[in-house]
Amino acid sequence: MTTKERIADEALTLFSERGYQGTSVKNIADAVGIRDSSLYKHFTSKKEIFDTIVKEMQERMSGLTFRVGLPSGESRSAEAAAYGELTADSLCDLSKQIFLFYLKDDFISRFWRMAMMEQYHSPEIYGVYRKIFLEESIVYQTELFREMIRLGYFHSADPEVMAISFYTPIFFLLTKYMGEPEEEETALRLLEKQVAEFCRIYHNQKRLDT
Amino acid sequence: MTTKERIADEALTLFSERGYQGTSVKNIADAVGIRDSSLYKHFTSKKEIFDTIVKEMQERMSGLTFRVGLPSGESRSAEAAAYGELTADSLCDLSKQIFLFYLKDDFISRFWRMAMMEQYHSPEIYGVYRKIFLEESIVYQTELFREMIRLGYFHSADPEVMAISFYTPIFFLLTKYMGEPEEEETALRLLEKQVAEFCRIYHNQKRLDT
DNA sequence: GTCTATACCTGGATAGAC
């Protein structure tokens, strides 16, 4: 890890804990173990460190067609088919994986926290935050459920309603337990109950026998 | 409105737009139309202004047993009975009222925005924010659905799952459309669909005929 | 590429006249 990378990394940690304005260049330099003035050999300004972090997140998110847990490169109908093979139990596991990915991935979780705090201070982070956590997930899952219904894996229903029903509890629990890692078990138990109910309502058991 | 109240009011507006640290005492004084030094005749510090706002919110929230739209003073089973009389349509109206209350009430919406940004900077606001927007709503609605199931207004189901299913879309849509007031119609349309589906799943139509 | 030293500014807060 180069010094430049270490600066960005420590900055993200501090930004996610104290906010952008609550973090001084000296705080970052201290965390890295250099003098604040030395930091300007790597970045021209504090703002540039912030921008670099945002850019890094954008790249990670476009590289990773994650969204719902699958590697990129596959077509939506291929993904839908893969999901369709899932039993209710493994759909539950999947939701937990998504939940824990956002909660535990060092970069993502720190970025989420920072973005939540800073979304109204810069138009750029406002856009990135909303795109990733509020819009793309819903759009993507809507298309996925639409496809899965078409293929007969789920009962016929409004796919957008399904996407919102599936995603909003995950979103809520992430928001709620992001600040309380020790309550992770509680969150997972609640999530489990929600997904079980979701499956009870929408999942087409019969399709599994064909 | 006294000068002291105007200071707190303008401060809340600025805090909700730029954050606590992003707002200077001079910014607040300018908005009120006095010099920054004069402000210290009303508050001993910037922090005290912030604390006053938090306290005000706490008082509003305890005075108003709002939570789901009913005036305080009635017992839970009385409330449940009142809700039970609702048709699916009026339950939908109710959810919109809750949504619009949080979104449109000047004080609440500014406070929400500020709290979202500042939750990790002061333990006190962390507590208040989570209590109001993440915990109390769920706890309260869980008890309410439990009662309504007992009275036969809803099908038998896990009341906590119902509360989460009912509240998390509202929470998500609030988070999403808080920054985009011009998209209010979109949000209401989505909310309507969610509540209709919720009623389709859980509401006991037969009970309405008794 | 790191250091010391420093310039420059803004922000929070106080003193004291009116």
Next chain:
DNA sequence: GTCTATCCAGGTATAGAC
């Protein structure tokens, strides 16, 4: 209770030696 004047701390950023 508002003003002017002022203090002091801390923050961003630059210059120049090593």
